[in-house]
Amino acid sequence: MVTEQETDKRTESAQVRLLGPDDRDQFLALAGRDPVVNVFADYRARVTNLEPRWLGGEVWGRFRGSTLVAGCHMGANLVPVGCTADDMAAFADRALSRVRSTATIVGPHEPVAAFWDVVGDRWGPPREARWRQPHLQIDTDPAVRPDPLVRLTTRDDLPALYPACVAMYTEEVGVSPESGGGKDYYRARVQQLISRGWSFARFDEHGRVVFKAEVACATPYAAQVQGVYVHPDHRGRGLSVSGMAAVVELVRRRVAPTVSLYVNEWNSPARAAYARVGFTESARFSTLMF
Known part of the structure; x- marks a missing residue:
């Protein structure tokens, strides 16, 4: 039997919401776990302060309690930040609730593939898919x-x-x-x-x-x-x-x-x-x- 406390924890662990200026430090810390791979999202957060009017889009966060555990830049470029397949499934559910506005999905292969597994049938085929591009540094x-x-x-x-x-x-x-x-x-x-x-x-x-x-x-x-x-x-x-x-x-x-x-x-x-x-x-x- 699932207790009410366990239900609350599951709901809490799956919380996805829009990020704003108050979340900037947590987001930069998240991106900073792999600052080279996450350079695009890190840069965008620094220059826009996560203000949607400057982003030309949104940045979403997934939280466990008050801790940001994953992010997703959603604008002309959809870019995952520190995401597991489970995180991307949660972001995909949110993405499907609105009209697709992104022109490009780009990021580490596993989270991009997980996102596409959820939204692909609804969003239709991409003009071009480049699935395994070496990231070099x-x-x-x-x-x-x-x-x-x-x-x-x-x-x-x-x-x-x-x-x-x-x-x-x-x-x-x-x-x-x-x-x-x-x-x-x-x-x-x-x-x-x-x-x-x-x-x-x-x-x-x-x-x-x-x-x-x-x-x-x-x-x-x-x-x-x-x-x-x-x-x-x-x-x-x-x-x-x-x-x-x-x-x-x-x-x-x-x-x-x-x-x-x-x-x-x-x-x-x-x-x-x-x-x-x-x-x-x-x-x-x-x-x-x-």
């Missing part, structure tokens, strides 16, 4: 000589840099970031990364981008790199290796002590390049795009 000097021509970009570089960013995004994601009227937003995002000192590139003698990469998000503990791109005319020459070595050196000196990224499992050339730089695998991610 480095917290030492690069293992190869950095390209001395890779540098921080400036506002004056925008006319050359922006087309390279569009080309990389389109090649990687399969749709242009300018589609659906997104040009102004995406251009502003590239300008923002430049202004933060999070954009790095090498240019040829004609001012064309040869190699580029950006920091997508950063905390005092880690920075996540995105947008790694070598111009098609320059591929196969090892520029991604020396270029990423330069990015690692610059990011570790200027932004955060650990550099991370995740890469498609099938992208053997990129994986080999990152290994030569000194990146090691620390997790497997899954990304579902709608």
Whole structure:
């Protein structure tokens, strides 16, 4: 026979609610259990203070008593934080009570798969599913000589840099970031990364981008790199290796002590390049795009 006290404990252990500024410290402590894997959610909490109006979405928490045990960033990106399969089932129930607004589900493979097991039939097939992406990180000097021509970009570089960013995004994601009227937003995002000192590139003698990469998000503990791109005319020459070595050196000196990224499992050339730089695998991610 289940007692009333046991019922209360079960209800308490399954409590899911919206987080706000008062929960910021607990959420940062939760993310801090794996600060490299959780860098996106950690960064978002720091810059928005968990205010929904700044998040452009919500962050949910699962509690046992008054202790936060799991989190879920629910916006354009749905990202689990410190979640077990059971936590994700609870978040999935909450997600199904509203209209899907997320464009991407991304995070460690096990919680993403658990979430999708619950919502997949209702949300319909993703445009693309990348189930086992190696998550890589480095917290030492690069293992190869950095390209001395890779540098921080400036506002004056925008006319050359922006087309390279569009080309990389389109090649990687399969749709242009300018589609659906997104040009102004995406251009502003590239300008923002430049202004933060999070954009790095090498240019040829004609001012064309040869190699580029950006920091997508950063905390005092880690920075996540995105947008790694070598111009098609320059591929196969090892520029991604020396270029990423330069990015690692610059990011570790200027932004955060650990550099991370995740890469498609099938992208053997990129994986080999990152290994030569000194990146090691620390997790497997899954990304579902709608």
